[in-house]
Amino acid sequence: MGRRVPLRALTLAAAPLVVGLLTLVALQTVGGSGISATSPLGIVVLGLAAASTIGVLVLPRMSAHSRSLRRTVLAAGVTAMFITGAAITASSAAVMLEPLQLGVLVIIFLFGASLGVILEFSLARSLSADLQRLGTAARSIARGDYAARAELDRLDEIGEAGRVIDRMALELQAMERGRADAQTSRQAFLAAVGHDLRTPLAALRAAAEALEDGLAPEPDRYYAAMRHDLDALTGLVDDLFLLARIEGGALQFRRVTVDMSELTDEAIEALSPVARLKDVQIRLHTSGHVYTSGGPAELSRSLRNLLDNAIRHTPHGSEVVVEVRDEGGPFVRVVDQGPGFPAELRDQAFDGYTRMSDLDGRTAGGTGLGLTIAKRLVEAHEGRIWIEPGPGGKAGARVCFQLPPARSSPNEIA
Numbered sequence: 001m002g003r004r005v006p007l008r009a010l011t012l013a014a015a016p017l018v019v020g021l022l023t024l025v026a027l028q029t030v031g032g033s034g035i036s037a038t039s040p041l042g043i044v045v046l047g048l049a050a051a052s053t054i055g056v057l058v059l060p061r062m063s064a065h066s067r068s069l070r071r072t073v074l075a076a077g078v079t080a081m082f083i084t085g086a087a088i089t090a091s092s093a094a095v096m097l098e099p100l101q102l103g104v105l106v107i108i109f110l111f112g113a114s115l116g117v118i119l120e121f122s123l124a125r126s127l128s129a130d131l132q133r134l135g136t137a138a139r140s141i142a143r144g145d146y147a148a149r150a151e152l153d154r155l156d157e158i159g160e161a162g163r164v165i166d167r168m169a170l171e172l173q174a175m176e177r178g179r180a181d182a183q184t185s186r187q188a189f190l191a192a193v194g195h196d197l198r199t200p201l202a203a204l205r206a207a208a209e210a211l212e213d214g215l216a217p218e219p220d221r222y223y224a225a226m227r228h229d230l231d232a233l234t235g236l237v238d239d240l241f242l243l244a245r246i247e248g249g250a251l252q253f254r255r256v257t258v259d260m261s262e263l264t265d266e267a268i269e270a271l272s273p274v275a276r277l278k279d280v281q282i283r284l285h286t287s288g289h290v291y292t293s294g295g296p297a298e299l300s301r302s303l304r305n306l307l308d309n310a311i312r313h314t315p316h317g318s319e320v321v322v323e324v325r326d327e328g329g330p331f332v333r334v335v336d337q338g339p340g341f342p343a344e345l346r347d348q349a350f351d352g353y354t355r356m357s358d359l360d361g362r363t364a365g366g367t368g369l370g371l372t373i374a375k376r377l378v379e380a381h382e383g384r385i386w387i388e389p390g391p392g393g394k395a396g397a398r399v400c401f402q403l404p405p406a407r408s409s410p411n412e413i414a
Helices: 007-034 040-064 069-094 099-142 157-212 219-247 260-277 296-313 369-380
Strands: 256-259 281-286 291-294 319-326 330-336 384-390 393-402
Touching: 007 040, 099 157, 157 219, 219 369, 256 260, 256 296, 260 281, 260 296, 260 319, 260 330, 291 296, 296 319, 296 330, 296 369, 296 393, 369 384, 369 393
Parallel strands: 281 319
Antiparallel strands: 256 291, 319 330, 330 393, 384 393
């Protein structure tokens, strides 16, 4: 079955016939009854209108199969000038011009037609060159060269297509850069996980071999060290499984009304032994009961991760301050006196694939999953978490998170 001709194309094809009929009516009005559809001039007018109709139907299909836009534009221009020349010649013959006058008219027409061909060639050349640039850029982008640009300085549809392709290339380039950065970060993350697994495993192997060979002078100390390494391995594996569940959308928890002030106090109490080992004091500033809706265990895990991170990086003999207040929902800020986060890395600190460089004065500590898990759990409660600079710019770190208020009155408090 052949392709159906669209209604719009049929309407456009009928336009020359309508123009021809209107022209014939106008000629009859001006020239009298001597001009009709069967008269020589009438036949010429209707014949040219029919030829134009055929051109309207045929030329678009021919252009679709042409390999050169320049040839298509030239063919359309020459066809239009041929129809114009035929109309002028027929009208001149109808009014019976003198041969000299007719010759001058033909020469002037050929002069105008030549200028028209030159102008059409110039236009076609410009269109063809810009379309070639457009095609070259598109092919380069398809091959993976996202730095390719069309850079067309046009205001028409071709220029708009060029700008769309350039924007697409820019976005693809940014995505490729992000993908490469993510790949590098993932490799660093896997290396960090491997290191954090290898270190306690090597210690466990050494301790087990010493005990097995009877070379451990104080077996109780070896057993305690082995238990510490096992706890470290268990914690790391638990963190990895929890992060996998969160990012896989498998985390589920029952929402109840939670008092964040009370939950924070419990987290501080749980981490007090860790703080005492570094001679770090933890102070809580709260405005009173502040409620939200969520999972107590998940919110407690977020708080403990932030507190553990602050205790680990604050200097010996200093303090960690925790603020809890109501700002249209619980607002929590954990402030330490450590080296803080560089401004350019604050947005990346919660990325589990990112490790801070020791040159920046603050490391994420192993794989840095604590901050990542805290962020994912806060976001699971429709909250947001961010890092503020400490006093004096880089010194100190302030990790804040905001949670929505409780969805109902605090009738069920965890």
